Amino acid sequence: MALYSQKVMDHFRHPRNVGSIENADGIGEVGNGKCGDIMRMYLKIDNDIISDVKFETFGCGSAIASSSMATEMIKGKPLAEVMKLTNKAVTEALDGLPTHKLHCSVLAEEAIRAAVQDYCSKNNLEYNF
Amino acid sequence: MIYADNAATTKMSRSAINAMLSCMENFWGNPSSLYDFGQKAAENLNRAREIIANCIGANSSEIYFTSGGSEADNQALISAAAIGEKHGKRHIISTAFEHHAILHTLKKLERKGFEIELLDVHEDGIISPQQVGEAIREDTCLVTVMFANNEIGTVQPIEEIGKICRAKKVLFHTDAVQAAGHLPINVQTQNIDMLSISAHKFHGAKGTGILYARKGIPLTNLIEGGAQEKGKRAGTENLPAVMAMATALKDACDNMTDNNAKILALREKLIDGLAKIPHSTLNGDRNNRLPGNVSFCFEGIEGESLLLLLDDKGICASSGSACTSGSLDPSHVLLAIGRPHEIAHGSLRLTIDENNTAEEIDCIIKSVGEVVEYLRSISPLWKDKISGKREFILS
Numbered sequence A: 001m002a003l004y005s006q007k008v009m010d011h012f013r014h015p016r017n018v019g020s021i022e023n024a025d026g027i028g029e030v031g032n033g034k035c036g037d038i039m040r041m042y043l044k045i046d047n048d049i050i051s052d053v054k055f056e057t058f059g060c061g062s063a064i065a066s067s068s069m070a071t072e073m074i075k076g077k078p079l080a081e082v083m084k085l086t087n088k089a090v091t092e093a094l095d096g097l098p099t100h101k102l103h104c105s106v107l108a109e110e111a112i113r114a115a116v117q118d119y120c121s122k123n124n125l126e127y128n129f
Numbered sequence B: 001m002i003y004a005d006n007a008a009t010t011k012m013s014r015s016a017i018n019a020m021l022s023c024m025e026n027f028w029g030n031p032s033s034l035y036d037f038g039q040k041a042a043e044n045l046n047r048a049r050e051i052i053a054n055c056i057g058a059n060s061s062e063i064y065f066t067s068g069g070s071e072a073d074n075q076a077l078i079s080a081a082a083i084g085e086k087h088g089k090r091h092i093i094s095t096a097f098e099h100h101a102i103l104h105t106l107k108k109l110e111r112k113g114f115e116i117e118l119l120d121v122h123e124d125g126i127i128s129p130q131q132v133g134e135a136i137r138e139d140t141c142l143v144t145v146m147f148a149n150n151e152i153g154t155v156q157p158i159e160e161i162g163k164i165c166r167a168k169k170v171l172f173h174t175d176a177v178q179a180a181g182h183l184p185i186n187v188q189t190q191n192i193d194m195l196s197i198s199a200h201k202f203h204g205a206k207g208t209g210i211l212y213a214r215k216g217i218p219l220t221n222l223i224e225g226g227a228q229e230k231g232k233r234a235g236t237e238n239l240p241a242v243m244a245m246a247t248a249l250k251d252a253c254d255n256m257t258d259n260n261a262k263i264l265a266l267r268e269k270l271i272d273g274l275a276k277i278p279h280s281t282l283n284g285d286r287n288n289r290l291p292g293n294v295s296f297c298f299e300g301i302e303g304e305s306l307l308l309l310l311d312d313k314g315i316c317a318s319s320g321s322a323c324t325s326g327s328l329d330p331s332h333v334l335l336a337i338g339r340p341h342e343i344a345h346g347s348l349r350l351t352i353d354e355n356n357t358a359e360e361i362d363c364i365i366k367s368v369g370e371v372v373e374y375l376r377s378i379s380p381l382w383k384d385k386i387s388g389k390r391e392f393i394l395s
Ligand SMILES: Cc1ncc(COP(=O)(O)O)c(C=O)c1O
Pocket: B007, B008, B067, B068, B069, B070, B071, B073, B099, B101, B146, B148, B149, B150, B175, B177, B178, B198, B199, B207, B208, B209
C-alpha cells in the first residue's frame, strides 16, 4: 500500500488554489522552518464570504495536500462556517492520513484561522469565532 | 525505474541469488545434524565463513553470523561493555552521527551506568584520530566509530583511530555496514578489533550479516539457545542467505576497483550537476566519501515532497527530513554536521551503484532541478528569501 491515499496524492500533485493574492484581506502564516512545515493562507473576503483563497506551503506531502483541500473546502463559504472547519474534516475529505502525518495537516486549519484573525484585526472587527 | 537508494538496500546479484537457490535445493540440511547430509551443509557454512574472513583479512574462527548489521552492532557494544565492566571501565567513545543501531544501544548502556562520549564530526563529517586520542581515558573500555556514514557517505580515518586505540589498549569497533564491499577492509592492517557487516548493502540478502570479533575477545550472547556460532549466537543458521552473502561479498571485493572507477565517474557527474542548483550544498567532504554517495540540501524546500515528486518521475531516493522519518526532528546526521533544522529538512540522498548509467544520472539531474524549482515556487519560505524578507542560509 502506498503511504498516502489517492486523494492526498491528487491534491499533492495538483494543488488547488496555490499561489498568493495581492492586496489580500487577510493573511495567516503558521509553522516554522525548524519543525519542517510552513503554511501561508491568503483570503479575499467580500460581505463575510471567502471570495478567493490562495496558499503557499513549505512542507511534506501531507502539508501540501491538506492546504490544497482546505482551500477548496472554504472557498465561497461564509466566515462563520469557515471558522468551523476542523483538521478532522480536512483529513476525512482526503480519505485519511497516516497517524504520524496528522500533525502536518493541523497547520491548514490553523493557517485559515490566523488569516481570518488578521482580517478581523485589520478591519477592527471583533474576532469572536 | 531509476534506483538510486543503494544505501537503503541493494538488489541481490544474480550470482548471490543462484548461491541461495542452490543451497535451498541441494544442501538444505541442518549444519548441526550429524549425518552426512547435515555435515554437507556444515561444510558449506564453513566455506562461506572462510570466504568472508578472507575478504576482510580475518581468520574464519573470528566470524560470527548474525541477523544483520543491527544485531552485530548491538552484540559488539554489549560485549565490549561487559568486558569493560569486569575491569571497572565504564567510559565509551563514539561519534554523534552513528547509525541508530549504535546510538540506541549506547543509550541503553548509559541507562546502565556507562558514560557515553560522542565526538563532534565537524562540518565535513570526518572525525580526526587526535580527537579519539584526546578523549581516551584510563576507564575507557570501547571506541566505536563507523567506517563510513550511511547518510552523507563520509569515510573515517579507521586505520589511524585503530592504531591509537591499540596503543592505549582500548577495544575498537567499527560499523562497516556501508563500507563492506565498497571500500577495502583489512581488520589486521586497519587495527580493528570488532566490525559489523550487513549483506543487503552489497547485493546479498536482507536479514544476514556478520560480527567480526578478534580472537580472544569474549562475546556476550544476545540470543540464548543452541550451540551455533561457538555458543555465542543461538539459532539454526540461515545457510542460504549466508551462502549468498559470501558470494556477494567476494564478487564485490574482486570487482571493487572496476566498479568504483565507474561509480566514481557517475558520482562526480551527479555532484557537478546538482551543484548548479542555486542555494544548495553538498553534505560531507567532497572527496573523502563512499564512491556511490551523493547527499545534498536544497534551501527553501522540504525533503518528503521532493521524494514523492521524484518517485512520480520513477526515481527512488531518500531524505533526512523530519517528515520522512515520522519524528519531529530532521536527521541527526545532518544536525551533527551543523546544518540548521530548516536546511536539514530539504535534504536528498542519492546512492548509486555500478548498475546505474550516465543516462540515468542525466535524468536525475534534470528531474531534481525541475522538482526543486517547482517546490520553491510554492514555498513561502523561498518567496521571502527571494524578496529579501528572510536571509539565505546557503549561497
Ligand atoms: C551504518 C549502518 N549500520 C547499521 C545498519 C543496520 O543494518 P541492518 O539493516 O542489516 O540491520 C545500517 C543499515 O541500515 C547502516 O547503514
